[in-house]
Amino acid sequence: xxxxxxxxxxxxxxxxxxxxxxxxxxxxxxxxxxxxxxxxxxxxxxxxxxxxxxxxxxxxxxxxxxxxxxxxxxxxxxxxxxxxxxxxxxxxxxxxxxxxxxxxxxxxxxxxxxxxxxxxxxxxxxxxxxxxxxxxxxxxxxxxxxxxxxxxxxxxxxxxxxxxxxxxxxxxxxxxxxxxxxxxxxxxxxxxxxxxxxxxxxxxxxxxxxxxxxxxxxxxxxxxxxxxxxxxxxxxxxxxxxxxxxxxxxxxxxxxxxxxxxxxxxxxxxxxxxxxx
Amino acid sequence: xxxxxxxxxxxxxxxxxxxxxxxxxxxxxxxxxxxxxxxxxxxxxxxxxxxxxxxxxxxxxxxxxxxxxxxxxxxxxxxxxxxx
Numbered sequence: 001x002x003x004x005x006x007x008x009x010x011x012x013x014x015x016x017x018x019x020x021x022x023x024x025x026x027x028x029x030x031x032x033x034x035x036x037x038x039x040x041x042x043x044x045x046x047x048x049x050x051x052x053x054x055x056x057x058x059x060x061x062x063x064x065x066x067x068x069x070x071x072x073x074x075x076x077x078x079x080x081x082x083x084x085x086x087x088x089x090x091x092x093x094x095x096x097x098x099x100x101x102x103x104x105x106x107x108x109x110x111x112x113x114x115x116x117x118x119x120x121x122x123x124x125x126x127x128x129x130x131x132x133x134x135x136x137x138x139x140x141x142x143x144x145x146x147x148x149x150x151x152x153x154x155x156x157x158x159x160x161x162x163x164x165x166x167x168x169x170x171x172x173x174x175x176x177x178x179x180x181x182x183x184x185x186x187x188x189x190x191x192x193x194x195x196x197x198x199x200x201x202x203x204x205x206x207x208x209x210x211x212x213x214x215x216x217x218x219x220x221x222x223x224x225x226x227x228x229x230x231x232x233x234x235x236x237x238x239x240x241x242x243x244x245x246x247x248x249x250x251x252x253x254x255x256x257x258x259x260x261x262x263x264x265x266x267x268x269x270x271x272x273x274x275x276x277x
Numbered sequence: 278x279x280x281x282x283x284x285x286x287x288x289x290x291x292x293x294x295x296x297x298x299x300x301x302x303x304x305x306x307x308x309x310x311x312x313x314x315x316x317x318x319x320x321x322x323x324x325x326x327x328x329x330x331x332x333x334x335x336x337x338x339x340x341x342x343x344x345x346x347x348x349x350x351x352x353x354x355x356x357x358x359x360x361x
Contacts, residue, residue: 064285196356
């Protein structure tokens, strides 16, 4: 049977691939090194499928249609905007059978997934793929999108329920996949509005501590209004982290790196979730 | 007459290069094609980023439109505007 063998949290800020946004060389090196660590750990875990939980940045989904949660069950490529960020477009391998199983498991459990038979993923999926997964060319992904960007946002409680359902779906999948789950984005950042460029390191470290303690309930209890006020609209991407954390069976966590990078308008946190023996 | 129409117009500029060209060529004519009130039209035509955000337009969308219209090199200027 398939199993989840690990998880990682990481930022997906567009400046990650190329740098050159005013950050120090040390900050770029720290980010690169953290992604190299994740890529290496994926190989050590002998992972073959990476479920990447991200959020569309008003790019694929516009005012005409904004899914609360969406899974990509078919062809994946990189969006035109993502290709301006130093990443090359081209087909990205999808584990379509597992994606379909997650979708159908969700339907049976009362989760009305939206799904895409093809999608050109934005940077929230593209950067984690490019920086960590692509270095292991034999690996497939399953992209998942939660609406953390356009009000009304997906409730954190629902993000948690989705994660639990994903976990059950993987455990009931008939293949032999070794699956890793990424929660991407965050931590504090103000995107496009007043406060842009500010990082709330205290909030970031509080969230990282909750992740390290496996405190999903505490993360779910963070009210959107308070997160917006304390850590900016971009911090709502911790819903992606909640989903990933909830997908894993009992786990421990280990901080890979944290760096507030105001020039990237983001507090960048990297965590490995290790499945408890 | 709503933030929905404003975001519809903004998204077209952001995601459709031909619409961005039309906006750049004649912002007022472009704005008249959407169900916007006079204030919304004025904010869109002048690319008043804070004005549009005060009307409820999504900050990320507003920023991406600014970048589309002005060029990515103008992002520092955008930082200055929103943090005034």
